[in-house]
Amino acid sequence: MSVIAAEAPELDLSWFKEMQKEKVSIGFDSYSPNFYYRNRKITAVFTADLARLKELMPADILKQVQPLQVWPGRGAVALTAYAYEYCDNDSYNEISLAIVTSKPGSASFGPFTLLGQSLSKDFWGYVLKLPVNTELARVRGVVGYNLPKWLTGIEVKETDASVSFEVIDSATGKLDFVFAGKKLGDLSHTADVVSNSFTNKDGTGKLTYGYAISRQLSHASSTSADAVDLKLGDGSFSTYIKSLKLGKMMKYEYVPEFQGALYAPKPLLTGH
Structure with missing residues (x-):
């Protein structure tokens, strides 16, 4: 953290100083949580074919x-694009496609569950795809977190x-798709702490969950369909995205500044 403070003295690191890192073995020795000091992201939540989501x-x-x-017949997926400008494993870009799910061991009441997760700022999902543009981020994600990462070009x-x-x-080196979002005005600068958790399996097939906490320093959202432009290619x-039969864009989030802490996966306690 002293290196970050020297390199980018304008960064507020106070939030990270409240957290204790601990040494963990996740296929390699690491420290949890992984810190993301300065980042930005855009997210669009779309409806999608529920039967297809269950198949996946x-x-x-x-x-x-x-x-x-x-x-009826429609679930939800979140497409998020991240630009991590300063973090423990250098800077990189990432695209996440995740199914929005209920919390483990709790009944799903559809839209009410989604509303509840929004109000409590505690979201759960199952990650389908997670390409990154650096080899370091790919290896750490695959080995340490069992995430569906691969290396490809992602340009902001x-x-x-x-x-x-x-x-x-x-595979081809050609442009596949472009995900664009409006820079919304009327940004809130009240720091908003949000938790995103995901269920997964480790290398031995045991169920695990991982989670990240984000401190959103600058953020705005919209439900207007024209806030997002997703141009899919071949x-x-x-x-894969086309196979989900995306429908209505339900929510767009523009977060030009956030900090994050990603925790090492833990066993998912079943039957609780």
């Missing part, structure tokens, strides 16, 4: 969590009005 989740995880049903482009992430197809990731 392992049966033993489905016994613990369910995709949220927002209305900006205009005065929007921020866009261009994602390359790793690559493998685009084809």
